């Protein structure tokens with residue numbers, strides 16, 4: 200079901216990660232990505248894997264949810280692993296004594312990439328599970344604020360993002376409803392040839408687009424009639440604040456990351 | 467075409483923090499040719515219940531049996547179920563997609579694999595049923611008024627000639643005139659006599675004067691089930707769950723409590739008029755005799 204898409208979904212409970220300033224979390228997340236791709240040795244990967252487990256633990260979101268988030272990406276991970284396995288040049292790696300075109304380097308790269316992707320997905324799930332979409336876009340807006348001096352539309356960008364994120368559940372719900380309504384009229388979306396199936400999407404897509412445009416129109420009017428003119432001079436109901444907790448959290452993560460880099464340099 | 471629902475439970479998003487038990491041990495039987503009103507507060511589970519009738523939702527536990535067959539089927543049997551039970555969703559005009567009204571009404575019959583001639587007969591008949599004039603058929607559905615769009619959408623389900631017609635809040639969002647028109651059209655569709663009709667609504671006034679049997683839902687359970695009189699006689703309880711008995715009924719209760727000798731089981735303005743005229747007639751006669 201469409202409703203089962205979990206990546207990018209907020210999980211409303213309380214935890215240390217939930218309490219952190221979204222800016223802290225976004226910066227840690229970006230740093231985490233960089234480190235994941237910089238890490239070279241097995242030891243640094245072990246530390247990163249440990250770090251990821253720590254994230255899952257302190258987010259207090261059930262592990263089940265993380266696994267659910269990994270599922271849609273599973274095929275991409277397997278696919279890249281297989282490509283790497285066969286397409287990397289290097290020493291031949293025989294399987295049960297037969298040479299089947301797999302190389303030692305290929306195997307290493309395949310495992311590395313798979314681990315990297317899994318770590319990435321879990322880290323981004325940890326970010327979105329513990330940060331509400333609103334807090335996330337607020338954080339991004341604040342982080343990009345300095346760039347608005349040179350004319351970068353940071354507020355507009357954040358507003359566009361938050362509107363887009365907010366309408367995802369609405370559109371999923373709408374799609375669900377339209378599919379059901381057309382099914383009630385005998386439409387079938389999952390039988391027949393590919394050509395037939397593509398054509399069967401029309402009764403779903405046309406109403407969906409119409410409703411999306413209608414919503415966009417309504418929203419624009421609603422915003423304008425409440426005097427929305429852009430970011431200048433706007434205040435907010437909930438100010439995000441960088442607190443001591445954030446400082447402690449950020450320092451702890453920085454130590455871990457520094458450790459990974461140090462390990463890579465030493466080994 | 468009997469509908470039988472046994473111990474039906476339904477839970478949305480089970481196992482997530484958003485888990486919601488929408489239906490809780492529902493038991494119902496609806497017989498051929500009944501005209502049933504399904505009422506309840508918003509969120510009481512009406513829409514969830516009716517989506518079980520044509521297999522769009524499958525029970526988590528319990529059974530939904532239509533004419534002896536369980537709705538838990540696939541393939542051809544599911545297709546037959548979908549054309550046995552026609553479901554008109556809330557705001558059905560949002561599902562219109564074809565270039566012309568004609569083509570849109572024909573979508574259902576086409577999915578049933580009918581011949582061109584048969585489809586033509588059915589489209590024109592369905593349009594007449596909902597009171598759409600012939601010349602609208604060639605227009606784009608998007609050029610019509612809200613009330614007309616809704617008629618087109620209803621016709622799109624009627625054209626499949628279901629044995630059971632379920633309408634989920636068919637009057638939601640219409641002005642009083644549009645509401646009146648749709649309701650009387652539904653009444654005349656029922657009066658033509660070949661369909662069981664289930665009318666979902668949160669407005670007591672709307673359903674009271676149309677249906678014979680009322681099923682009241684509250685928090686996923688069947689709260690009351692009986693004739694209009696039986697259900698409305700529990701006025702205080704209904705108010706407790708956020709529903710209102712028709713205003714004339716409140717007025718009549720008040721009049722009786724102030725000592726007027728009238729029958730308080732009155733639920734429509736029409737009946738109220740008859741009752742009051744009879745009462746005044748009686749009073750006048752009483753005075754003349756004295």
Ligand SMILES: Nc1ncnc2c1ncn2[C@@H]1O[C@H](COP(=O)(O)OP(=O)(O)O)[C@@H](O)[C@H]1O
Nearest residue numbers: 478486488506507508509510511512513514515
């Ligand atoms: N697709 C859905 N996902 C999750 N919860 C839902 C969904 N649809 C309805 N619900 C919930 O189920 C309950 C019953 O809803 P519904 O059957 O639509 O009630 P009604 O039609 O009487 O207003 C409500 O609490 C609603 O929030």
Ligand SMILES: [Mg+2]
Nearest residue numbers: 512513556634
């Ligand atoms: Mg509803």
